[in-house]
Amino acid sequence: MSKVVYMDHPLIKHKITMLRKESTGTNEFRKLVEEIAMLMGYEALADIPTRDVEIRTPIEDTVQPVIDGKKMAIVPILRAGLGMVNGMLALVPTAKVGHIGMFRDHESHLPHTYYCKLPPLIEERLIVVVDPMLATGGSLIDAVDEIKIRKGKNIKCMCIIAAPEGIKAFTEKHPDVPLYIGAVDRCLNENAYICPGLGDAGDRIFGTK
Ligand code: PRP
Numbered sequence: 001m002s003k004v005v006y007m008d009h010p011l012i013k014h015k016i017t018m019l020r021k022e023s024t025g026t027n028e029f030r031k032l033v034e035e036i037a038m039l040m041g042y043e044a045l046a047d048i049p050t051r052d053v054e055i056r057t058p059i060e061d062t063v064q065p066v067i068d069g070k071k072m073a074i075v076p077i078l079r080a081g082l083g084m085v086n087g088m089l090a091l092v093p094t095a096k097v098g099h100i101g102m103f104r105d106h107e108s109h110l111p112h113t114y115y116c117k118l119p120p121l122i123e124e125r126l127i128v129v130v131d132p133m134l135a136t137g138g139s140l141i142d143a144v145d146e147i148k149i150r151k152g153k154n155i156k157c158m159c160i161i162a163a164p165e166g167i168k169a170f171t172e173k174h175p176d177v178p179l180y181i182g183a184v185d186r187c188l189n190e191n192a193y194i195c196p197g198l199g200d201a202g203d204r205i206f207g208t209k
């Protein structure tokens with residue numbers, strides 16, 4: 001059964017609105033993507049396991065919870081997913097980072113994978129796949145396929161803006177993978193861009209085009 005979590009926090013909504021604006025320049029865009037990733041990550045990691053450790057406060061010895069940061073992998077889909085990595089690392093600095101390189105063919109809109117490197121012991125890790133845009137869903141579907149082929153099991157995905165078409169396609173293909181979404185938009189246009197969306201996330205983060 002698919003779990004799709006929609007962000008409801010006013011801070012996330014506000015920052016996504018700023019992100020969408022055509023007048024938002026590269027520098028501010030990058031900052032916003034990082035901040036939104038951190039706020040969404042806070043929600044997406046609400047159920048991660050903790051273990052108890054013994055510590056000493058200035059007052060006494062005590063047993064308190066810590067997260068198992070060593071067992072986490074953040075996996076951005078290149079290029080645009082890179083913009084979300086630092087926001088996640090601000091939350092879990094000990095997480096490892098993998099990379100999946102994909103681009104969409106401009107004619108067919110189908111994804112092509114050109115790179116995949118995941119941290120060791122991927123089967124033991126909580127894997128958080130990050131990509132700002134979920135349009136047709138093809139890229140995220142294939143990225144999760146790549147991770148599953150490499151024995152990754154405990155996977156979550158975080159996308160800032162999604163089209164209904166992409167959510168449907170992804171949840172049908174990977175019903176076991178929870179999806180965390182910042183905003184759901186109206187539809188895709190004839191070029192498979194999200195409407196109203198924010199344009200090309202990779203180009204806006206890296207100042208290309
Ligand atoms: C964008 C985006 C996603 C993908 C979403 O990447 O970052 O990876 O498109 O589209 P889909 O759901 O229809 O597959 P793009 O292919 O433009 O590559 P880039 O990040 O290198 O610009």
Ligand code: URA
Nearest residue numbers: 135193194199200201
């Ligand atoms: N990729 C993007 O960067 N933007 C879209 O709207 C769709 C795919």
